[in-house]
Amino acid sequence: MNRTGILKSSNSELDLDRPNIEDYLPSGAAIQQEPRGKLRLHDLLDISPTLSEAAGAIVDDSFTRCFKSNPPEPWNWNIYLFPLWCFGVLLRYLIVFPTRALVLTIGWIIFLSAFIPVHLLLKGHDKLRRNIERSLVEMMCGFFVASWTGVVKYHGPRPSRRPKQVFVANHTSMIDFIILEQMTAFAVIMQKHPGWVGLLQSTILESVGCIWFNRSEAKDREIVARKLRDHVQGTDNNPLLIFPEGTCVNNHYTVMFKKGAFELGCTVCPIAIKYNKIFVDAFWNSRKQSFTTHLLQLMTSWAVVCDVWYLEPQNLKPGETPIEFAERVRDIISTRAGLKMVPWDGYLKYSRPSPKHRERK
Amino acid sequence: MGNTSSMLTQYDIEEVQQHCKNAFTQQEIVSLYQRFCQLDRNNCGFIPSDEFLSIPEFAVNPLSQSMLRLLDGFNFKEFIAFLSAFSPRATLQHKIEFIFKVYDTDCNGKVSFDDMLTVLRDLTGQYMSEQQRKEVLAQVLEEAGYTKDSFLVLSDFMKILGNSDLKMEAEVPVD
Numbered sequence: 106m107n108r109t110g111i112l113k114s115s116n117s118e119l120d121l122d123r124p125n126i127e128d129y130l131p132s133g134a135a136i137q138q139e140p141r142g143k144l145r146l147h148d149l150l151d152i153s154p155t156l157s158e159a160a161g162a163i164v165d166d167s168f169t170r171c172f173k174s175n176p177p178e179p180w181n182w183n184i185y186l187f188p189l190w191c192f193g194v195l196l197r198y199l200i201v202f203p204t205r206a207l208v209l210t211i212g213w214i215i216f217l218s219a220f221i222p223v224h225l226l227l228k229g230h231d232k233l234r235r236n237i238e239r240s241l242v243e244m245m246c247g248f249f250v251a252s253w254t255g256v257v258k259y260h261g262p263r264p265s266r267r268p269k270q271v272f273v274a275n276h277t278s279m280i281d282f283i284i285l286e287q288m289t290a291f292a293v294i295m296q297k298h299p300g301w302v303g304l305l306q307s308t309i310l311e312s313v314g315c316i317w318f319n320r321s322e323a324k325d326r327e328i329v330a331r332k333l334r335d336h337v338q339g340t341d342n343n344p345l346l347i348f349p350e351g352t353c354v355n356n357h358y359t360v361m362f363k364k365g366a367f368e369l370g371c372t373v374c375p376i377a378i379k380y381n382k383i384f385v386d387a388f389w390n391s392r393k394q395s396f397t398t399h400l401l402q403l404m405t406s407w408a409v410v411c412d413v414w415y416l417e418p419q420n421l422k423p424g425e426t427p428i429e430f431a432e433r434v435r436d437i438i439s440t441r442a443g444l445k446m447v448p449w450d451g452y453l454k455y456s457r458p459s460p461k462h463r464e465r466k
Numbered sequence: 467m468g469n470t471s472s473m474l475t476q477y478d479i480e481e482v483q484q485h486c487k488n489a490f491t492q493q494e495i496v497s498l499y500q501r502f503c504q505l506d507r508n509n510c511g512f513i514p515s516d517e518f519l520s521i522p523e524f525a526v527n528p529l530s531q532s533m534l535r536l537l538d539g540f541n542f543k544e545f546i547a548f549l550s551a552f553s554p555r556a557t558l559q560h561k562i563e564f565i566f567k568v569y570d571t572d573c574n575g576k577v578s579f580d581d582m583l584t585v586l587r588d589l590t591g592q593y594m595s596e597q598q599r600k601e602v603l604a605q606v607l608e609e610a611g612y613t614k615d616s617f618l619v620l621s622d623f624m625k626i627l628g629n630s631d632l633k634m635e636a637e638v639p640v641d
């Protein structure tokens with residue numbers, strides 16, 4: 106009787122605990138000795154804590170918050186500001202946007218007219234070809250950033266090319282990649298996209314060594330893991346960049362880091378990216394808008410303001426599991442960029458939690 | 467989505483308030499309406515029950531399956547009525563009725579030994595064996611003056627849970 110009493114109370118203790126994904130469930134921590142009172146029918150039937158927790162999740166949950174685009178505060182509410190705002194809209198759509206589109210087009214023309222001949226003609230000189238392609242991709246990303254007047258402040262030392270290191274960053278939008286790429290040509294691990302982005306991936310980004318995969322294909326994982334290991338060993342490869350969250354988060358939270366990047370046995374260099382939402386929300390809500398609309402939204406805003414911090418490289422400490430390591434790096438990035446950490450796996454956006462998780466709970 | 471909240475008029479809010487017996491303030495209803503629209507992804511005016519499972523925090527809850535039974539195809543009014551049991555302004559009776567409904571799996575107004583066992587199973591998972599669960603439940607029922615074969619009705623629940631302070635509240639964020 107007493108024994109079951111303990112079991113029962115430990116369980117209700119667990120229910121009060123915040124929900125956690127299994128890897129992060131502190132094993133044994135929830136089992137605490139409570140003053141062992143006599144178990145009454147009342148205690149057994151009282152399921153209110155669990156129910157309130159469920160209702161709390163229905164009313165508001167931290168997971169959905171991670172992927173909510175927060176509309177900017179309206180400031181045009183007042184009669185004096187409204188004409189100013191209208192003027193701004195006209196200026197943005199009629200003057201700024203066409204200028205930017207022009208800049209971007211010029212960028213593409215220069216880029217393609219240099220890239221295609223280099224790609225096709227310099228077949229024999231691999232090293233030279235790679236160097237030129239690398240700087241061309243950097244230049245093109247520079248044009249992209251210019252097309253939304255990216256005001257990017259880089260803090261910390263610029264990444265260098267050397268083997269056995271991998272860069273990890275928090276992920277808000279595909280433009281993270283462009284912003285980082287304009288400084289250093291990274292090879293990035295990315296989800297295969299449809300449409301024109303997919304076309305770019307398989308032609309141009311291939312040349313800087315990008316690896317892509319399909320999130321839903323299980324066998325892709327193995328191939329990617331192998332490619333990753335090969336890539337980090339090479340001395341002349343572009344530095345590897347991974348977004349371990351695996352999905353775009355709205356730049357207020359960080360979700361669980363996938364452990365893949367932390368298992369390679371390399372030095373991990375964290376990069377923190379924080380967008381200033383003064384002009385536009387840089388979060389790409391892929392459920393609501395396509396990447397093209399997202400880009401157009403950026404191009405019609407005044408500017409994209411953001412801070413990028415290249416942080417202290419981290420190594421796996423003795424006795425630390427890759428998961429703990431991933432959490433430590435996530436903590437470093439979150440602290441620097443001022444983001445809140447939530448224990449959710451970002452892939453839950455695409456699939457449901459399995460019954461296994463519920464059991465565990 | 468930002469503008470949808472303004473689609474609720476004063477009349478709508480009052481009507482909903484009456485429907486849930488004033489369990490929520492007007493601001494809370496506006497905020498719950500925003501949440502409702504967020505969950506109602508296809509804008510069809512109701513939330514299919516499996517949509518709730520896409521909230522991981524809800525889906526990992528041990529009682530999510532039992533609650534899901536009560537959650538099927540809600541429109542906004544039903545959604546509010548459902549949540550009103552978790553309002554601090556709801557009566558104890560209302561809260562206990564809600565708990566009773568969770569236990570009453572076959573909706574016949576009676577809770578059997580098996581019904582209680584089902585909920586207990588959801589709650590304890592692999593921490594207890596089926597045998598242990600049965601023993602504990604039988605013993606506790608006996609101590610309270612019931613037997614294994616007795617059916618508990620709502621008034622029994624009122625008696626058992628009524629003289630305590632149930633902490634069954636969920637806070638509605640209001641901005």
